[in-house]
Amino acid sequence: MAKRKKKSKVQKRAKPRRGNSAKRGKARKAAQAKRVAKAKPAPVKKAARKVKQPVAPVVESVAVEVIEQPAPGVITVTEVEETEIRKAS
Numbered sequence: 001m002a003k004r005k006k007k008s009k010v011q012k013r014a015k016p017r018r019g020n021s022a023k024r025g026k027a028r029k030a031a032q033a034k035r036v037a038k039a040k041p042a043p044v045k046k047a048a049r050k051v052k053q054p055v056a057p058v059v060e061s062v063a064v065e066v067i068e069q070p071a072p073g074v075i076t077v078t079e080v081e082e083t084e085i086r087k088a089s
Contacts (some may be wrong), residue, residue, distance in 0.1 A: 002043045 066078040 059085070060084045 061083045062081070064078075064080045066076075066080075068076040068078070070076060
């Protein structure tokens with residue numbers, strides 16, 4: 001940090017002393033007029049907000065079973081199962 005420069009000391013003039021003359025009473029300030037209380041407006045009731053019920057997601061399950069007989073005596077069974085979950089709108 002930079003060093004501060006020292007001020008040169010100059011002799012200051014003394015303030016003239018005030019005379020101690022007889023004190024006279026000061027006039028009092030006029031009292032402010034009191035305010036008339038205004039009627040407060042009645043509090044307004046706020047409408048209660050409706051709480052949304054949580055909506056369950058839609059679950060859709062599909063099961064498909066295919067039985068084929070490509071040739072006599074040969075049986076092919078194909079089974080497919082699918083579950084779909086959709087968000088309810």
